[in-house]
Amino acid sequence: MNIRKLIAGVVCLAAASGFLTGCGSASSTADNEEKVTVWAWDETFNIKAVNEAKKIYENEETEIEVVTMSQDDIVQKLNTALASGNTEGLPNIVLIEDYRIQGYLTSYPDAFADLSAIVKEDHFAPYKFAVNKVGEKIYGVPFDSGVTANFYRTDLMAEAGYTEEDMENLKWEEYIQVARDVKEKTGKKIAEVNPSDLGRVRMMMQQAGEWYTSKDGETVTIQDNASLKYGLELFATLLKEDLVEQTSDWNAGVTAIQSGAVASSPTGAWYSSTIQGAEDQSGKWKIAPIPALPENLQKAQASNLGGAGWYVFKGVAGEESAKDFLEATFASNEELMGTLAKEIGLVSTMLSANEQEAYQEASEFYSGQKVFDDFSK
Numbered sequence: 001m002n003i004r005k006l007i008a009g010v011v012c013l014a015a016a017s018g019f020l021t022g023c024g025s026a027s028s029t030a031d032n033e034e035k036v037t038v039w040a041w042d043e044t045f046n047i048k049a050v051n052e053a054k055k056i057y058e059n060e061e062t063e064i065e066v067v068t069m070s071q072d073d074i075v076q077k078l079n080t081a082l083a084s085g086n087t088e089g090l091p092n093i094v095l096i097e098d099y100r101i102q103g104y105l106t107s108y109p110d111a112f113a114d115l116s117a118i119v120k121e122d123h124f125a126p127y128k129f130a131v132n133k134v135g136e137k138i139y140g141v142p143f144d145s146g147v148t149a150n151f152y153r154t155d156l157m158a159e160a161g162y163t164e165e166d167m168e169n170l171k172w173e174e175y176i177q178v179a180r181d182v183k184e185k186t187g188k189k190i191a192e193v194n195p196s197d198l199g200r201v202r203m204m205m206q207q208a209g210e211w212y213t214s215k216d217g218e219t220v221t222i223q224d225n226a227s228l229k230y231g232l233e234l235f236a237t238l239l240k241e242d243l244v245e246q247t248s249d250w251n252a253g254v255t256a257i258q259s260g261a262v263a264s265s266p267t268g269a270w271y272s273s274t275i276q277g278a279e280d281q282s283g284k285w286k287i288a289p290i291p292a293l294p295e296n297l298q299k300a301q302a303s304n305l306g307g308a309g310w311y312v313f314k315g316v317a318g319e320e321s322a323k324d325f326l327e328a329t330f331a332s333n334e335e336l337m338g339t340l341a342k343e344i345g346l347v348s349t350m351l352s353a354n355e356q357e358a359y360q361e362a363s364e365f366y367s368g369q370k371v372f373d374d375f376s377k
Contacts, residue, residue, distance in 0.1 A: 035063045036322045040095040041071040042250075044273040045344050046308070049143075052339055053329035062321045067091065070250065075100070082108045090313050092322035098131045098146065098307045102217075105134050112139045113312040113319055118327035125349040132309050139311060141331045144270050145347040146307030147375050148203055149287040151275055152264035154367060160185045160263070167288040172204070172234055175291045179243035182263045191264050192256035193235065193244040199305055200266060201231035203290065209299040227297050266290045268305035269375050272345030282365045287374060307349070347375050 040046040047068050054064045069077075074094065081090055082104065096104065105112060116138045121129055124142040132140030152167055160181040170178070179190035193200075205211055208227035213220055222228060238244045245256040256262050258278040265271060275285060292301045310330055312322045329336055338356030340346035353359060359372040 034061050034318065034321055035065060036093065036318050036325055037065045037067060037091040038093040038095075039067050039069065039074055039091040041069060041074060042270075042274075043068060044277055045144075045270050045346075046095055048273070048344050049330075049340050049346065052343060053325070053333075053336060056333065056336055057325055057328055059321075059324065059328075062325065064325060071097065078104070082111055087111075087313060087316055090316055092312060092316055092318045093326065094311050094313070095143070095308050096140070096311050098128070098309065101131050101140060101309065101311070105132075105139055109134065111314060113314040113323065115139055115141060115312060115323065115326070115331075118323055118331050120331075123332075123351060125351065128307075128309065128349050132311075140309035141311075141326050142309050142349040143330060144307050145349050145375070146268040146270065146304040147347055148266065148268055148290045148303045148305050149375065150264055150266040150290050151271065151285060151287050153260075153262075153281070153284050154286050155284045156182060156186050156188055156263040164286060164288075167286070170288070170291040172230075172291040172293060176234065176237055176241075176243070179238060180241070183243055186263065188263050189245040189256075189261060190238070190243050191245070191266065192247050192253040192262050193238065194247045194249065194253060195235075195239060196248075198231075201228065201235065203266070203303045203305045204231040204234075204293060206303040207290070207293050207300060208297045227293065230293065230297060268307065269345070269347040270306055272371070276345065276365050283367055285365060286367050286369050287371055341372060345371070347372065 038050050040050060047066060050064070050066045054066070057064065074096075078090075078094065078096075081087060114137045116136070119138045119141055121138065125145065128140075128142035129138065132138060132142065150167065150170070154164065157163075157167060157178075160178065162178060162181070175190070182188055182190050202211075205225070205227045210221070210225055210227045212222060212225070212228075235244075239246070245261050247253045247256055254274055254277070257265060257275055258281075260278070260281065265275065275281075289301050290303060292298055310326055312319060312326065316322075334350065334352050334356060337346065337348040337350050337353035338358045340348070341353070341356060341358035354372065354376060360370070362368045363371050
C-alpha cells in the first residue's frame, strides 16, 4: 500500500527544504566557449521550451546543446559537483525548481553567475525574486508559474454524477467521495499518486499558509502542522481504499494520465503539456480550482506546486554566451512566451506575457475553456 513511503517522505523533504548536501556530479562545458550546454527535465515542457528558444536565438556562432535528464538526476549531479567544488562536467545553464534554489544559493554562493544585468525585476512576478535573489543580486531568470489547478475529465465526472459546477466548488473531504463514485461508476481511479512524492501535500500546506519550517527557514514546524497532518491523512485514505493509481515515477504517472486510467490530476499548470499529450482525449478535459481545505485551515483556495528558473554556472567556459542566450530569450522575449503558451501551455511569470494573443484564446483541448485566464485568477 506504500503508506509508509508517504509518511517517510516528510522527514526527507523537511530537511531538503532548508539545506542541500551532496550526492551527485558536475562539470564545466566544452573547450569551445561558443558552445552552451543546457540541462533540464520533461521533454514535453522544459526541453521543448529550450528548443523553441533555440529557434529564435540569432547567434549562429553559438551552439546550444540541450541535455535531457530527470530532475532527480540533475539534483544528484549538482549536489555532488557543488559539494566537491569541482565544476568539471557542469552545464552552462541549468533549470532549478523554485523549492530548491535558495538552498544552493546560500550553500554555494560562488557557484552561480550574477544575472542582475540581464533580468529586469519589474518585468516578472515579484514572488520569483523571493527565491532567486541573495541580497541585491539576481541569480536566476524566472520561467514558469507553478500555479495549481484540478485538471479533470468532464466525461468521467459526468458518468460518476458530477457537474462542472460541482468541480468548481469542491472541498478536499468531498474529493474522497468523488473518488469513490468515480471508481464505482466508471472503474477509473481519481488521480495518479506516487506515495513517495509529497507534492500534493505541500500544495495543501501552502493553501493553509504553512510549510515544513517557519518563516526563518530553519525552525522545523512538522509536529504541530495541522495542514500537513490533514494532507497525509487524506492521501492515506485514498491509498487504503485503492482510489488512486499508484505510480513509482514520473513516466508511470504520465502513462496513467494518457492511457485514460484516471479522472483528475490536482497539480501545477506545467502538467498541462503532459495531459495534452493524450490527443485522443481532446475536448474531454477542463480545469477547476484545487479543492478547498476545511475552513479552520484554509487561507486561500489557491496554491503553488513547482515552477522553476534558469541559472548559469560561474566560471564554466561559455558563461557569457550562456547569459547572452538567456537575455535574448527567456529574460525578455514576449513573443517566445506566446509561442510557448501555444506549444506547451506555459503560464509564464513574465508580466507582459498575458498580453500575447495565445493567452486570450480558448483551448480546444480543454473544451473551449480560456485556461490562461482561469490560471491568472
